[in-house]
Every structure is written in structure tokens, then in C-alpha cells.
Amino acid sequence: MAVKEAAAQHAAGVHTADHESTYSGGLWSWLTTVDHKRIGIMYAVFAFFFFCVGGLEALLIRLQLGSPENTLIDPDLYNQLFTMHGTTMVFLAIMPLSAAFFNFMVPLQIGARDVAFPRLNAFSLWVFVFGAFFLNASFLFGGAPDAGWFGYANLTSTQYSPGVRIDFWVLGLQVLGVSSIAAALNFIVTIINLRAPGMSLMRMPLFTWMTFVTSFLLILAFPAITVGLVLLMFDRTFGTSFFNPAAGGDVLLWQHLFWIFGHPEVYILLLPSLGIVSEVIPAFSRKPLFGYPFVVYSGILIAFLGFGVWAHHMFAVGLGPIANTVFSATTMLIAIPTGVKIFNWIATMWGGSLRLKTPLYFAIGFIAMFIIGGLSGVMHSSAAADLQQTDSYFVVAHIHYVLFGGVIFALFSGIYYWFPKITGRLLSEGIGKVHFWVMLLAFNLTFFPQHYLGLHGMPRRTFTYQEGLGFEAMNLMSTAGSLILGFSILIFLWNVFHSLRKGEPAGRDPWGGATLEWAIDSPPPHYNFRVEPTVHSRDPLWAQGGLDVDVNDPRAPEPHMPSPSWWPLILSAGLVIAAAGAVAKSLPVVLAGAAIVVVSIYGWAFQPLER
Amino acid sequence: MQEDRRPTRNALPILAIALATLVFAGCGGPFPQSALRPSSDFATSLDDLFRGIFFWAVIVFVLVEGALLVAVFRFRDREGKREARHVHGNTVLEISWTIAPAIILVLIAVPTIRTIWEVDRPTTDPDALLVEAVGRQWWWEFRYPELGIVTANELHVPVGRTIDLRLTSADVIHSFWFPRAGGKRDVIPGHENHLWFKMDSVGVFPGQCAEFCGLSHALMKMEMVSESPAEFEAWVLAQQRTALGTGDTAPPQDEAAAEQEEPRGADADPQDEVTEQSREDPLGPELRAILTAGNQAFMQSGCIACHRIAGTPAAGVLGPDLTHIGSRRTLAAGILENTPENMARWLRNPAEVKPGVLMPNMNLDEDTIRTLVAYLESLK
Numbered sequence: 001m002a003v004k005e006a007a008a009q010h011a012a013g014v015h016t017a018d019h020e021s022t023y024s025g026g027l028w029s030w031l032t033t034v035d036h037k038r039i040g041i042m043y044a045v046f047a048f049f050f051f052c053v054g055g056l057e058a059l060l061i062r063l064q065l066g067s068p069e070n071t072l073i074d075p076d077l078y079n080q081l082f083t084m085h086g087t088t089m090v091f092l093a094i095m096p097l098s099a100a101f102f103n104f105m106v107p108l109q110i111g112a113r114d115v116a117f118p119r120l121n122a123f124s125l126w127v128f129v130f131g132a133f134f135l136n137a138s139f140l141f142g143g144a145p146d147a148g149w150f151g152y153a154n155l156t157s158t159q160y161s162p163g164v165r166i167d168f169w170v171l172g173l174q175v176l177g178v179s180s181i182a183a184a185l186n187f188i189v190t191i192i193n194l195r196a197p198g199m200s201l202m203r204m205p206l207f208t209w210m211t212f213v214t215s216f217l218l219i220l221a222f223p224a225i226t227v228g229l230v231l232l233m234f235d236r237t238f239g240t241s242f243f244n245p246a247a248g249g250d251v252l253l254w255q256h257l258f259w260i261f262g263h264p265e266v267y268i269l270l271l272p273s274l275g276i277v278s279e280v281i282p283a284f285s286r287k288p289l290f291g292y293p294f295v296v297y298s299g300i301l302i303a304f305l306g307f308g309v310w311a312h313h314m315f316a317v318g319l320g321p322i323a324n325t326v327f328s329a330t331t332m333l334i335a336i337p338t339g340v341k342i343f344n345w346i347a348t349m350w351g352g353s354l355r356l357k358t359p360l361y362f363a364i365g366f367i368a369m370f371i372i373g374g375l376s377g378v379m380h381s382s383a384a385a386d387l388q389q390t391d392s393y394f395v396v397a398h399i400h401y402v403l404f405g406g407v408i409f410a411l412f413s414g415i416y417y418w419f420p421k422i423t424g425r426l427l428s429e430g431i432g433k434v435h436f437w438v439m440l441l442a443f444n445l446t447f448f449p450q451h452y453l454g455l456h457g458m459p460r461r462t463f464t465y466q467e468g469l470g471f472e473a474m475n476l477m478s479t480a481g482s483l484i485l486g487f488s489i490l491i492f493l494w495n496v497f498h499s500l501r502k503g504e505p506a507g508r509d510p511w512g513g514a515t516l517e518w519a520i521d522s523p524p525p526h527y528n529f530r531v532e533p534t535v536h537s538r539d540p541l542w543a544q545g546g547l548d549v550d551v552n553d554p555r556a557p558e559p560h561m562p563s564p565s566w567w568p569l570i571l572s573a574g575l576v577i578a579a580a581g582a583v584a585k586s587l588p589v590v591l592a593g594a595a596i597v598v599v600s601i602y603g604w605a606f607q608p609l610e611r
Numbered sequence: 612m613q614e615d616r617r618p619t620r621n622a623l624p625i626l627a628i629a630l631a632t633l634v635f636a637g638c639g640g641p642f643p644q645s646a647l648r649p650s651s652d653f654a655t656s657l658d659d660l661f662r663g664i665f666f667w668a669v670i671v672f673v674l675v676e677g678a679l680l681v682a683v684f685r686f687r688d689r690e691g692k693r694e695a696r697h698v699h700g701n702t703v704l705e706i707s708w709t710i711a712p713a714i715i716l717v718l719i720a721v722p723t724i725r726t727i728w729e730v731d732r733p734t735t736d737p738d739a740l741l742v743e744a745v746g747r748q749w750w751w752e753f754r755y756p757e758l759g760i761v762t763a764n765e766l767h768v769p770v771g772r773t774i775d776l777r778l779t780s781a782d783v784i785h786s787f788w789f790p791r792a793g794g795k796r797d798v799i800p801g802h803e804n805h806l807w808f809k810m811d812s813v814g815v816f817p818g819q820c821a822e823f824c825g826l827s828h829a830l831m832k833m834e835m836v837s838e839s840p841a842e843f844e845a846w847v848l849a850q851q852r853t854a855l856g857t858g859d860t861a862p863p864q865d866e867a868a869a870e871q872e873e874p875r876g877a878d879a880d881p882q883d884e885v886t887e888q889s890r891e892d893p894l895g896p897e898l899r900a901i902l903t904a905g906n907q908a909f910m911q912s913g914c915i916a917c918h919r920i921a922g923t924p925a926a927g928v929l930g931p932d933l934t935h936i937g938s939r940r941t942l943a944a945g946i947l948e949n950t951p952e953n954m955a956r957w958l959r960n961p962a963e964v965k966p967g968v969l970m971p972n973m974n975l976d977e978d979t980i981r982t983l984v985a986y987l988e989s990l991k
Contacts, residue, residue, distance in 0.1 A: 075826050075966050148823050154800060155783045155825055160748075245801025251784060252799065285686070291700035294709075316786060316795045316821075318804040321731040325724050332716045339712040340705070342675060347704070349682040353695040356687055364683055371675050375668040382719060384726035385661045387794020388646040388654075391786060391821040457644030457790040459821040462829030466946070469817065470642040542697075 022526050032564035034118035035526055039125050040104030041422065046129050047096035052489065053136070054088035057081045059486050062446075066479035068467040078463035079146040080165075084136070086149030087169070090269065091176050092132045094403065097411050098272035099124070102187055102211045104422060108517035108524060109205045111196025111533045111551075116189040118562045119604065120182055126572035127179035134576050135172030138165060145169035148461060150262065151232075153243030153254035158236050164583050167236060170229050171579040177222045177229075178575065184218035187211055196516065198535035202296070205515045205538075206289060209296050210275025213303045214268055220307070221264035228257035237585070252317065259310035267306040269403060271299060273410030274341060277363045280413050281345050283513045284360035285352030288539055291344045298337035298344075305334045315383040316390050324383035331381035338374055342367060357511070358432030362413035365440050369405025373398055376451065391461075394454025400447045412439075412492070419499070420506030424522045427503060431495040439488035445481030449474035514539035519551050527559040560610055567604035574600055644817045646790040650837070653730055653793030653808035660726045664719050671715065730794070734807035739773035742766065746778070746785030746798035748824060749831035749965060750931060750944035760850045761919070763931030764944045766835045769843035770810045778804040783825060789818035789835050797822055810837040817945065826967035832945030850935055853922030854990040898985075905986025908979050917970070920990065930970060937990040943968075954984045 022037060030038060061081050064073040073081070103121065107114055115121050138144045145165045147156045156166045191212045195204070204212070231242040232254070241247035243254050282289045289295060311319060311327040345367055354360065376398040380386045389395060412435075420426045453474050458465060465471045509518040516533060517524075518541055529551045537543050578593025642648065649658040686695075744766070745752040754761050766789075768774050778787055780800040787806060788795035796806040820831035838846065909915070910924060917930035925933070939949050943964050947953040956963075958980045961970040975983070 075829065079823075079826065079828075152784055152823070155823070160783055160825060250801060252802070285695065286688075287695040288697055288699055290698065291705045294700070294705050317797045317799070318731075318802070321728050324727050324731055328723055328727065329720060332720055335716060336709060336712050340709055343708040344705070346675075346678050346682050347701075349679075349686055351695060351698060352686050353692050354683065354687045356683075364679065367679055368676060371672065371679075375672055378716075378719065379661070379664050379668065382660060382664055382723040382726075384657055384723055384730055384794070385664060387730070387796070388657050388661065388790065391788075391795065391823075392646075455646050456642040457646055457788075457817075459788065459819060459829075461823040462819075464829050466832075469644050 022523050029564065031569055032122075032566050034114075034122050034562050034564060034568075036103045036107050036114050036118065036121060037422070037524065037526070039121050040100045040102075042125055043096050043103055043128070044100035046132065047093055047100055050088055050092035050132055051094075051097065054085050054093050055486060055489060057085040057088065059482055061085060062479040062482040064463060065465070065475050067476070068472055069464050073463070075463040076143070076146070079461075080139075080144040082461055083146050083148050083169075084139075084144045087135065087145065087173075089403070090149060090265065091173065092128075092135070094269045094407055094411070095180065096128055096132075098214070098269070099128070099183055101207070101272060101276065101411075101414055101418070102183070102214075105418060105517060106187060106190065106208050106211050107194070108421070108520070108528060109208045109515050110191065110194060110199060111516045111529055111535065112190065112194035113528050113559055113561065115186050116193055117186050119565050119568050120186050122565070122568035123571055124179045124183035124186065126569050127175060127182070127575060130572050130576040131172055131175035131179060131579075134175065134579060135168060138168035138172075141168070145172075150258060151254075152258075153232065153235075153251045154245065154249075156232060156236075156254075157244060166232075167583045170233050170236070171582050174226065174229050174233075175576060175579050177226055180218050181222050184215035187215040188219075191215075196533050196535050202293065203535055203538045206278035206292075206295060206299075207272070207275035210271045210278070210299055213299050214271045217264045217268050217271070217303050217306065221261045221268065224257050225261035228254055228261070231257075233582075237582070252314075255314055255317065256310070259313045260307070262313065263310045264303070264306045266402070267303055269407055271303065273366070273407045273414075274299060276410045276414040276417070277345065277366055278341075279513075279515070280359045280363040280417050281348050282539075283417070283511050284355045284357060284363075285349045286355070286512070287348060287352040288514070288542070289344070290347035290350075291340075292538060294340055295344050298340045301337040302334060305330060305337070309334065312381060312383070312386070313390075315386045328381055328383040332378065335374065335378050335381070342371060342374075355511075357416075358427065358429055358436060359413045359417035359511075361433060361436045362409050362416060365436060366406055366409040366413060369401055369409060369440075369443070373401030373406055376401065389454060391459055392454035393450040393458045393460055396460050397447050397450035397454060400443075400450070404447070405443055409439075412436075417511070418517075419496075420503075420510050421517055421522050421524070423500060423503075424506055425499055425503030426506050426510055427495050427499045431491060431498065435488055435491040435495060438484065438491060442481050442484035442488055446478050446485050447481070449477045449481075453478075509541070514542040516540060516551075519547055521552060527561050530554070530556045530559065562609045565604070565607055567600045567607060571597060571600035571604065644790050644819075648791055649793075650791040650812050650814070650816065651793055651808040651810045653806075654791055655811075656726055656729060657794050660722055663722055667715050667719060671712075733805055734773055734775050736773040736775075736807075736809075739775040739807065740769070741775050741777065742768075743777045743779070744787055744798070746780040746782075746787070746820065746824070746831075748782050748967075748969065749820070749827040751787075751820075751831070751833045752781075752931065755847075758847055758851065760847065761932040762850065762935065762939070764833045764941065765939050766833060767843060767846050768810055768835060768837050769840045770813050770837050772840070773807055773809045776806045778806060784822050785820045785824045785831065786822035787818075788821040789816055789833075791816045792818070792835060795821045810835075813837050813839060813842075815940070819945070827965045830944060830946050830965050832941075834940060834945055836940075849938065849991070854920075854935055854937065901982055901985045902989055905982035905984075905989075908975075908983050909986060912973055912975065912979065912983075914973075914983075933987065933990060935990055937988045949988075951984045951988055954987060955980050958983055 030042065033039065060073060061078065064070050064078055103115070136144070142163055143165050145168055147161055147166060147169070151166070151169060155161060191208060234240040235242050235244065241249040243249045243251050245251060278289055278295055308330045309327060311323055312331045315324055376394070380389055380395065380398065416427055416432055453471055456470055458469070458471050465475070506522045508521055519533065520528060531549050531551050531553050533540070533547050533549060533551050540547060574593050574596025577596060578590050581587070581589025581593055646654070647658065649655040741757055743754040743756060745754070751764050752761065753763065753766050776787070778796055778798045780798045782800065784800065785798040786795045787798050792810060793808045796804050798804065814837055816835045816837065818833050818835060820828060824831065915925035915927055917927035919926050919928065919932045919934065921934040941947060942949050942953055942957055946964060947957065958973070958975055960972045961968045962972065
């Protein structure tokens, strides 16, 4: 009888005491964990925290712009807020939210028990967390960075930006770059080496594919900004003149280095979302992804072309007609693979049997908004037309249609889709749909009028505007929309807290998904797959008869997993202490940080993987 | 399933609201700084290009969003619906929707490239008027080297004549932008940039810096006064002579200025009479006294370290040239209307109007401010 019951529970994926151990244990166990699932959850929690911080900064910006010549926020604070809003959303919210999904889902999707380098994974997390708090600590030490997220030279020189604000920005970004590159290398090695038998590259789930491509973008794009930041640090700390025109330096050197990183960075933010949507749409259309190879190759092509378009951020710089022609053309080319993806998603739904659950709502919202962002992007790609648009609110509207209407909607789609796998409970459908509609409407109310504001001549990064230019009504609309948008995030948080306690138990596969993560329990046991699956197709769980082994077979021996370690945490702390020393221009502190780094690398190297 | 019908009911009013947002989003006006109201050849060619691209964008928007909506409504799961057929792709379809956007992009690229080569090359107009614009934190200096005029924040141009702008920066990167005169061009330290346009209507057009340039970036504005050739000529003549009331406590004008006056005198310009009259002092003793006091205050309060007033010992170069400050429409780079009250407000504490401004608070007493304002406003 008991055996039967256990077997029934086993079949239904109801978690047993054994599996609850995935998340049990005190603070200690979370600080030292090397489990990709716990690391993924911590990435998500910290990233969401910084998403809220960046959102509050945005709300203050919008309140200031709600009326002309408003004095709510002084220009000094305003410039800090828009700089930190951009920096936070890019480096501390969207990138780590994507990393949260990489961490939690990629090993599950490829049938692995963890990532290739679990301790390096913990290191990436802690460097991100410490780096993020370090960057924000600047608010307490004379003010946050205030030269824009793009930090154009020579405004960032000690002459025009004295104090430590820019030093916080330079060293904060360097530290965060370490985290990104370590994580990217880890995922490349993981995806190449740890796939389940039979999972050829062209059988990988799209989300894993896009993680793979994004990881290459990270390791290829970050060196450019690293070089730029090193030059800037030398200018500021040691008095060199790379960006000082009076001494023979060139301010445009910075722009090239920054945008060679900066444009691929846009795809670093975007591609994981394209991956999420490519998972959600087939799952809820009950139909495989239409034109899988086209979608994969489009993603690769977008990433590749992304390195050849950086000067489209510099059309007003006066690079001359040849450069402007070439970079217009390469930028327009990107519209083709992007369009292919959109057509393939629509074709996936076409002829399907759409189950209109919240994840699909957000995925459809993503497509609808991303089309608008893509079309305004084509408008910018025309170098001549862009002379009117660049640095105006039209661009602010464009990036938010891509990064909020696009990426954030897709990330919410991913959250609603995988929340049951991660927590074992479904998010509420009812609250989820309210969240969707409020967010969609508020988003458009906030950002659509900004297209008009830009075309009517409102430049971006301005703390105020004068009466009589016709900007009042649209700014007020935008501000009202942003407040509702903030409210929609509260609806989501309520959904999470409500569903964590009272949500419907998910079981193994609440959506009828096709990929391997739906074959194991929710939440997954700490070793993920008790028995390694073999893959024979792109949609292994939709194949006739499903998997040919029981991946949860309780009779199989329990796999050994790596032991927890303090060293990644300590090493990360050492790195950030060294950075803090550099900001404070204190050699002893830098050396102390470096000593911690050296000692913890030594300790890490000689600590056995399993005890 | 009842749940699945709900979106249809909700979607229509929501779409209506969304559509209304789009329509009303353009409300306000009359948009004196709008790129959509081109008033020069440059702005018109950019506007034509934009409208062409916008046309294609609308078509693509309607088709693709339409296809998305049809897919969502037509293929939503309903009771008794059969399982979806597992189609993996269709090569012909996929190749065709790769080629279709490529064709549209070619249709956009051709006029784009044509316009780039039209606007990104130096002007070939031999009759062009050269103006040097210097971006400074946070104001604009305009120099007319062929006319010997230096002014600030107010660009006067003759309608129908090509203006050839030479753009440089004295500190950080700025961007020169009069939306109704055309696109922006960055103003970069260590680089010289060019921009040219020909205004096609008269009027006053606002513009402002479009590249974030520090604390008061939002307050770095300017105005362009586009006027008939005759009005422009009159403005040039007025700017070229020293202002009324400057010479009283000052030594004779420098030689360059004197030389410029010479030929006009030969043409029996009425200006000579004005100079004659000013010697007889048409201002009256009371006004004369206050102007003299203001002049003295200006020369003695440190103003001359940064400002120039032609015909006086004030020859500073860091701040705006004040030779004809009284004739300008605005103060503090387009932020304040040029009135005695605003001038006094500025002198009381410049940083209150423009945070971070280089000009220090001179801690002037109210009497000094009053005489300074009278003096400066007299510099027409």
C-alpha cells in the first residue's frame, strides 16, 4: 500500500522530504552553496531588488519631469539618478536576471547535474552582488556617478568630474565585468561538455542556444569596455591623457571603445529574452518551434552583426559620409534576422492550439512591443534621419520598447513559465493576468508619448524643460504612466508572496512542456537527474512514449554533488575591497584586497571538490 | 473553457484605450522646437527621409501586428479543438519572409544613402555665410569672422542664405541642435565639425544642446533669429559699432574697430550722426550718471576678467561677449527673458539660475546691481 502510494506520488512529481533539502539549511548553506539552483535563485532575488532600485530612480526622474521647470529634484541629484538608472538596469537588473535563468534552467535543459565549474559559478554571483552594492555605496560617499551610463570622455576627466563619483563607476563596472566573463566562460564550457547523450547542438532548447550565443558575446564584448575603463582609470588616477584633447588625447577614442562593447551589450540583454520567448510560444501553442534552424541561425547572425554596428550610436559625431553609410547599412541588416524570428514565432502560433496562460500573455506582449521597438530601431539606422532622433526622447522611447516592452516582458514570461519548476508552486493566473494588462497599458502610456516628445525636440538627459515648447501634456502622461507601471510591479510581488504560500502545487510538468526540465520534480532535487536521460529529438518529452529512462528512478544510486565552499565568497570580497581601496586612493587597502584574493585562490585551488 | 474567452472581451476596450493613447499622445503644441516642422533645406531633406521610412514602418507595423492578433484570436484553444499538427517549418515560407524585409530595407537604404551624401559633406555654396559656434559649459558663443561680430546664445541668420557653421568646443562634448534647422552635430573638443543649412522662413527658432555636458546641460539653450536680408544687414551694422554709452569713461576705440568705421563714414552712413549726437549727450544728466556709475562698477568689480565689451577696457574671453547684451532677447543661454529684473536676479546669484555656472557670486550690493543692470541693458 505504502509502496503504491509512494509510486503514485513519485509519478506525479509531488516532492518528498528528500527533495525539500534543495533549499533547506540556514544562511550559512546559502553563502557557501555551489548548487546552480540556489545560485540562480540568489541571482534572481538580488537582480529583482536592483530592478526595484532602478525603478524607483526612474520614478523620481519621471516625478521631476511631470511639470515644466519643476524643482522637486535638483540637477545634481537628477544627473546621478539617470546615470544610476541606466547603469543599474543594464548591469544590475537585466543582465543578472538573465543570469538567474541561465543558472537555474540551462543545466536542467541539457540534462546536467550542475554547471561545469560550480565554485566559479558561486564566485560570479558574489562578485556581482558585492560589485552592485559597491557601485550603489557611492550614494553614501559624496554622490553616485553622474556622467551617464555611457560616461563620455572628457566629462569623466578629473577636471570636469572631480571627486570619487566616476571612480566608483569605473571600478564598479570593472568588478562587474569580472563576474560576467567568469559566468560566460562557465556557461560555454557547460553547454559544450555537459549535454545529455544524444543532445546534439541542433537539438538544444532555444533558451540554451541563446545562452550559448550570449556567453560568447560577453567574452568578446567586455574586453573593449575593460580597455576603455583602464585608460580612463589611468587618466584619473595617474594623470595620463588618453582622453584629454588639450594634451593630445582624443575624446572619440572612448566612444569607439565604449560602443564596440555597448552595442553587443544590447544583444547581451536581448538574446536571452528571445530564447525565453522561443521556449514559451511552442509550449503554449502545443506545437514545435516553427523553423528551428532559422531561429537559431538568426540568433547567431544578430550576435555576429552586433559587432559591426557600433558607430550607429555616433551618427552625429561627424565621422563622414562613408562611415555613416556603412554603419547605416550594417544596422539595417540586423532587421532581417530579427524579423525572421518574429515571423517564426507567429508561424509557431499559426495552426496551434493556444493555451492563453500568463506566460504566453507576456510572450505575446513581448512580440507586440518588440515590433514597435524594432521599427523605431530601423528609423535610427538611417544615419541622416537619425541626426534628428539621436539624443532625443525618441531614442528613450526606442530603448524602452526594446528593453522594457521587449526584454522585461520576456523575463516576466520566463518567470511565470519557470516559477513552478523553481518553487513547486504555480503563480496565480488571475493576478498574473491583471499584472499583464496593467503593465502593458502603463508601459505604453509611459513610453509611447516619448516618441512624440523626441520628434518635437526634447533632448534626453535634461533635468527640466521650459514652458511653451509643448512638452507639458506628454510629459505628464508619461509620468502618470510610470506610476501605474510601478504599481504593476507591486501586483507581481503580491502574486509571488501569495503564490509561494497558497499557490497551486505544480507537479512535474504543469504546462506540458517539451524540454528536459519538465521531466524532473518541482523543485528539482539537488542533483537534478537521478538517472541521466538520453535525447533523441528536439522535443524529447513530446516524443512518442517520452523519455526512455525514468530520470527520477528512486532505485538508482543518489549522485554525489560538490561540497560547499567559503572561498568564492571570500575571493569576491577581496576583489571588491581592492576596488574600494582604488577609489579611496589607499594603497594599503588595495594591497589588503589583493592579499585576500591571492590567499583565497590558493585555498580554493587546494580545497577538494568533494569532502 | 470560459477562461479562454475572457481575453476577447477585455481586449477590445483595452485596444481602444491604447489607440486613444496613440492619438492623443501627440497633443500639446504648438511645438516651436519640433523636428516635424522643418524650416530649412537641411531639415526638409531629413524630414522627407523620415516620412518615407515612417510610411514603410506603418505598413510593416499593421501587417505584422495584424498577423500576430489574427494568430492569437484564431488559434486560441477552444473546447473540442483538435490537437495542433506538429509542423516543423516551411523552407519556402521562411526564405520569402527573409527576402521581404530585405526588399523594404533596400527601399529605405537608397534614400538614406542619398541623403547622407547630401548632408554630411561640406557645403559647396560660394555665397555661404561662415559662423563659428563654440560650445561652452553651458552657453554658446557665435562668431562671424567675416563680419567681425562676436555674440552669445543668439544666432542671427539671413533667410535664404546658406549658413556654414564651424563647430568647436572649449571644454566638453556638446551637440548643436536647432531641430527646425535640421539635425544635430556634436561639438567636440579637439575636433572641428561642420554643419550647413539655409533657412526658408523668418522667425525665432529655439534650440539647445543635445549631448549631456554636465550639471546644467538642460539649461544650455539658444535661439536662432532668422530674418530678411535687410533686417540681418541692420543687425550686423548695429553689432559692429560700439554700443551707446560705452565710451564715456573709456579710452578711444581700438584701431580695428576704428578702421571698420572708416569706410562707412565715407558712405555718409547715418551712423555718423548718431555718434555726433551722442557727444551732445542725448541721455540727459540723470541717466548719464547712472550709466557712468554702472560702467565704473563693471570695470572695477572683476567683471572684466571674463567679459568683453568692445570699446572699453573689458576684454575677458572666458564669459559671453557683452558688447550688445542689451540687444539680446534672452539671458543665461536662453533661460531668462532679457529684462532688468532677470538681469538683476542673475547678478545677485548666477548659480541660482544656472547651477554649476563658472561665474561666481560677486556678492554685489543692491545699488551696484541696479547701476550694473542699467548699464548692461543700455548696451544695445
